[in-house]
Amino acid sequence: MQNVIRFGDNLPILQAMPPESAGLIYIDPPFNTKKVQSRTQIRTMRSENGDRTGFQGQRYATEKVGSKAFADDFDDYLGFLRPRLLEAHRILAQHGTLYLHLDYREVHYAKILLDEIFGRECFLNEVIWAYDYGGRPKNRWPPKHDNILVFVKDPEHYTFNYEEIERIPYMAPGLVGPEKAARGKTPTDTWWHTIVPTNGKEKTGYPTQKPLGILKRIAEASSRPNDVVLDFFAGSGTTGEACRLLGRRFVLIDNNPEALQVMARRFDGVPDIEWIGFDPGPFQNASLTRQASLLLGA
Numbered sequence: 076m077q078n079v080i081r082f083g084d085n086l087p088i089l090q091a092m093p094p095e096s097a098g099l100i101y102i103d104p105p106f107n108t109k110k111v112q113s114r115t116q117i118r119t120m121r122s123e124n125g126d127r128t129g130f131q132g133q134r135y136a137t138e139k140v141g142s143k144a145f146a147d148d149f150d151d152y153l154g155f156l157r158p159r160l161l162e163a164h165r166i167l168a169q170h171g172t173l174y175l176h177l178d179y180r181e182v183h184y185a186k187i188l189l190d191e192i193f194g195r196e197c198f199l200n201e202v203i204w205a206y207d208y209g210g211r212p213k214n215r216w217p218p219k220h221d222n223i224l225v226f227v228k229d230p231e232h233y234t235f236n237y238e239e240i241e242r243i244p245y246m247a248p249g250l251v252g253p254e255k256a257a258r259g260k261t262p263t264d265t266w267w268h269t270i271v272p273t274n275g276k277e278k279t280g281y282p283t284q285k286p287l288g289i290l291k292r293i294a295e296a297s298s299r300p301n302d303v304v305l306d307f308f309a310g311s312g313t314t315g316e317a318c319r320l321l322g323r324r325f326v327l328i329d330n331n332p333e334a335l336q337v338m339a340r341r342f343d344g345v346p347d348i349e350w351i352g353f354d355p356g357p358f359q360n361a362s363l364t365r366q367a368s369l370l371l372g373a
């Protein structure tokens with residue numbers, strides 16, 4: 076099977092998928108923030124009358140070049156998640172693992188729901204992804220972490236590739252000796268990781284894009300080389316990108332055309348992707364170059 080990227084509501088698509096066909100499922104659904112999640116892209120140009128000051132006092136003008144958004148407000152959030160999580164459980168292979176990425180708003184309710192669907196004995200971890208970015212309210216502890224619930228289908232036989240997990244530096248390398256310090260240590264259930272840098276190469280412009288480092292760690296630890304990795308709230312396609320780098324096959328689903336456009340650009344030139352319900356061509360370089368040469372009469 077090749078990789079698949081599909082446009083559409085994930086529920087009917089999941090219902091049509093074969094049982095036990097994915098070795099790893101990672102999902103990062105809307106968090107029910109009660110807001111529209113949006114990101115505006117700007118372009119800056121050198122201009123004497125510009126509204127921003129940059130390096131060495133140069134003035135720059137900013138121009139809005141687009142924005143991407145999806146709604147994140149649910150009256151019955153668990154009613155939305157439940158049928159999708161039931162399908163996830165059915166689709167998960169016997170050795171498979173589900174990662175459900177949420178934040179403090181819904182994680183406790185989701186834990187109880189997953190206990191019910193998977194069984195409490197199938198709960199493996201709650202991973203805390205901690206970061207330090209954004210505003211700091213002064214009337215409470217600034218919330219700076221996400222919660223990732225990890226459930227396995229079979230607590231006796233599941234994939235956990237301990238030896239393949241990328242090691243991280245010791246906080247106090249002087250205390251462990253040079254050999255251990257050089258090897259680094261395996262991460263715990265608390266992951267310090269920066270958010271996607273706002274002007275780095277990794278950034279796609281899609282709101283709530285998750286860092287590749289987080290997804291690589293998940294896929295490294297919890298999937299086998301022949302597994303299909305499923306993400307049915309795919310957004311900018313971070314899970315697919317991690318799978319591509321690690322040589323895993325992926326199935327990505329999203330119902331927002333803007334997510335599909337971002338994925339079209341992100342996977343431009345990547346072979347072996349079947350696009351279903353969406354034509355990536357108009358958003359990819361080959362087609363843009365063709366259009367430009369037609370315009371130029373070449």
Ligand SMILES: C[S@@+](CC[C@H](N)C(=O)[O-])C[C@H]1O[C@@H](n2cnc3c(N)ncnc32)[C@H](O)[C@@H]1O
Pocket residue numbers: 083084085086103104105106145281282283284285286307308309310311312313314328329330331334
């Ligand atoms: C938090 S974002 C995922 C971000 C992604 N992890 C990334 O790194 O870019 C959630 C995504 O779920 C999608 N979504 C929401 N409801 C959906 C549904 N019923 N079917 C498919 N996708 C859905 C939204 O369009 C949005 O792109």
